[in-house]
Amino acid sequence: MRFGLQLLFRQKKAVAGLIIIAALVLMAIFAPILAPNDPAARVGRSHQPPTVSHYFGTTKMGRDVYSQFVWGARPSLAVGFATGLAITALGTVIGLIAGYFGGRIDATLDLATNAVLVIPNIPLLILLASFAGTVGPLAIMTIIALTSWPWGARMTRAQTMALRNREFITAARMVGEPSWRIIFVEILPNLVPLIGINIVGSIIYAIVAQTTLEYLGFGDPLNVTWGTMLYNAQNSSAIIVGAWWDIGAPAMGIALVGLGLALLNFTFDEIANPQLRSGPALSRWLRLTRLRRRELEAAA
Amino acid sequence: MRIPLRRLGVYFVAFLFAIVVNFTLPRLMPGSPVDSMIAQLGPRATPAAIEAIKARFGAVEQPMWLQFVDYLKGLATFDLGVSVKYYPQTVTQVLARSAGWTALLVTCAIVFSLCVGVSLGAVAAWRRGGRFDAFVSPFSVVLIAIPPVIIALATLFTFGVTLRWFPVGYAYNPDLDPGFNFTFLGSVFWHAIMPVLRLSPYMIGEFQTTMRSSMIAVLGEDYVTMGRAKGLSETAVMFSYAARNAMLPVLTNLALMLGAVFGGSIVTEIVFNYPGLGLTLFTASVARDYPVIQGQLLLMTLATLGANLLVDIIYGVVDPRIREERA
Numbered sequence: 349m350r351f352g353l354q355l356l357f358r359q360k361k362a363v364a365g366l367i368i369i370a371a372l373v374l375m376a377i378f379a380p381i382l383a384p385n386d387p388a389a390r391v392g393r394s395h396q397p398p399t400v401s402h403y404f405g406t407t408k409m410g411r412d413v414y415s416q417f418v419w420g421a422r423p424s425l426a427v428g429f430a431t432g433l434a435i436t437a438l439g440t441v442i443g444l445i446a447g448y449f450g451g452r453i454d455a456t457l458d459l460a461t462n463a464v465l466v467i468p469n470i471p472l473l474i475l476l477a478s479f480a481g482t483v484g485p486l487a488i489m490t491i492i493a494l495t496s497w498p499w500g501a502r503m504t505r506a507q508t509m510a511l512r513n514r515e516f517i518t519a520a521r522m523v524g525e526p527s528w529r530i531i532f533v534e535i536l537p538n539l540v541p542l543i544g545i546n547i548v549g550s551i552i553y554a555i556v557a558q559t560t561l562e563y564l565g566f567g568d569p570l571n572v573t574w575g576t577m578l579y580n581a582q583n584s585s586a587i588i589v590g591a592w593w594d595i596g597a598p599a600m601g602i603a604l605v606g607l608g609l610a611l612l613n614f615t616f617d618e619i620a621n622p623q624l625r626s627g628p629a630l631s632r633w634l635r636l637t638r639l640r641r642r643e644l645e646a647a648a
Numbered sequence: 649m650r651i652p653l654r655r656l657g658v659y660f661v662a663f664l665f666a667i668v669v670n671f672t673l674p675r676l677m678p679g680s681p682v683d684s685m686i687a688q689l690g691p692r693a694t695p696a697a698i699e700a701i702k703a704r705f706g707a708v709e710q711p712m713w714l715q716f717v718d719y720l721k722g723l724a725t726f727d728l729g730v731s732v733k734y735y736p737q738t739v740t741q742v743l744a745r746s747a748g749w750t751a752l753l754v755t756c757a758i759v760f761s762l763c764v765g766v767s768l769g770a771v772a773a774w775r776r777g778g779r780f781d782a783f784v785s786p787f788s789v790v791l792i793a794i795p796p797v798i799i800a801l802a803t804l805f806t807f808g809v810t811l812r813w814f815p816v817g818y819a820y821n822p823d824l825d826p827g828f829n830f831t832f833l834g835s836v837f838w839h840a841i842m843p844v845l846r847l848s849p850y851m852i853g854e855f856q857t858t859m860r861s862s863m864i865a866v867l868g869e870d871y872v873t874m875g876r877a878k879g880l881s882e883t884a885v886m887f888s889y890a891a892r893n894a895m896l897p898v899l900t901n902l903a904l905m906l907g908a909v910f911g912g913s914i915v916t917e918i919v920f921n922y923p924g925l926g927l928t929l930f931t932a933s934v935a936r937d938y939p940v941i942q943g944q945l946l947l948m949t950l951a952t953l954g955a956n957l958l959v960d961i962i963y964g965v966v967d968p969r970i971r972e973e974r975a
Binding site for chain 1: 657658659661662665666669670673674785786789790792793794795796797798801802804805809816904906907908910911912914915918919929930933934936938941942944945948949952953956
């Protein structure tokens, strides 16, 4: 674990990603200080370009885009991160159970996983959201989590199956440890790198899905988030009238979260899968595998 | 070519799941959607229309399982109910009008991204650690992480509104009569460029990443060394020896991504005002036209399953190991 963290900090990409995410989270936390004005207040005329008093200009309704951007970070990031965690938790538990117990339980869960995986997610989300009417953050979170756990479940299942027959698990079973303890105390810690990748990927997905739903008008329009900002900008034809700042600000926020998480994810991937690393580590690894294969062949 | 029975089982369960969701959701809702739909029909609410909506959404005195049997019977005859927004038209008619445009967009985008993504991935793996790899590979991961909405709006603003290179709506110039002639097809092509360019980045990123990692694994194989030892040119080894086999995980990935691609096409069509399934879904969801929204989910699920089946078949053809096993 310590080794993993060191590796993480040595990677320039990971550090850049961490800085971006940290800056956005700090901005969300300190919103009352950074933007003391009410984001819903009318402060100027319609669609004013950026000036010194309104850094990001104003919306069609004459609201300050900068205040909306800073305050909108709160629900957008909170829902994105919470949903990402929920997706990961659901996928990990289902994957662990399927992979550990095997047999009929695995067959059923694997079938369900693959089935949910091939159903197009966004149309399903839209169907659920439109029957629910206007949906609050909690409903968006539930809907996204319930439709997108299969990716994580698949990865976790494969990894658990590989671990299931290792000596330390057999030993734990023989000592008489209950299944839940073997799963959560013996197997789970070995999945930490995988869970890390899963969390980052799920947060990215959750933010994409949340933005899409809100952009389509399923969010609560009175709630200031980056998604509803896009929705309002689209409805006031900001692009056509050339008010790029109205769309640009929320778009920049969402793109930055995506960029930061992607940089982190890239590094996680390389830590968990040394094969993907480039440079000297890679050629060393290739040489080792080749040597090993030759040894095996010689032995056979 | 035989498909493993397991896969077919998965597709069957997925389709059943979509049907069951469609069937139960309106019946679980507090405050029946039926009333709101009838209210929306307004003066067009003939007794026949009201009857059709009631039967479809469970506002009839009938045991649940009988309703479900009726529902299945309807599906078997492609009867998806009537649209609330475009009333005399059925859902099948509404969907048929727009399905072709979405199919066009998605197919073009997949072919384009496969060509670009796979080549970029192959070259990045071939020169891993080089300057090309160091730039292209992280860039692909970033492409995957940026929401479709953002890319769509940025493309529209840059190339549609500011530079005015491409048209900002419709599938073809509305002044033209649809026909099989050069002007019309040219117009269709011209209008499809921006939406296709917008759909591609996500797929290019996914294909590049998958191709790179599988290609790196393949490059360690002895037959690649063999190809080099035979004195073949670098390009020949790269494409005919390594890339061919490294393609397989890309195909698997393509099958898994199809659902996401359809999701992306919805947003794209809305932003570019392109008359495909996504735009239909959007107008339907604004109007709370539940029958069309439901039909949409079924159609997209069917399309994804069909495409998955196609990938299974192609996989069998491309991978000699699977061919051998079955023989």
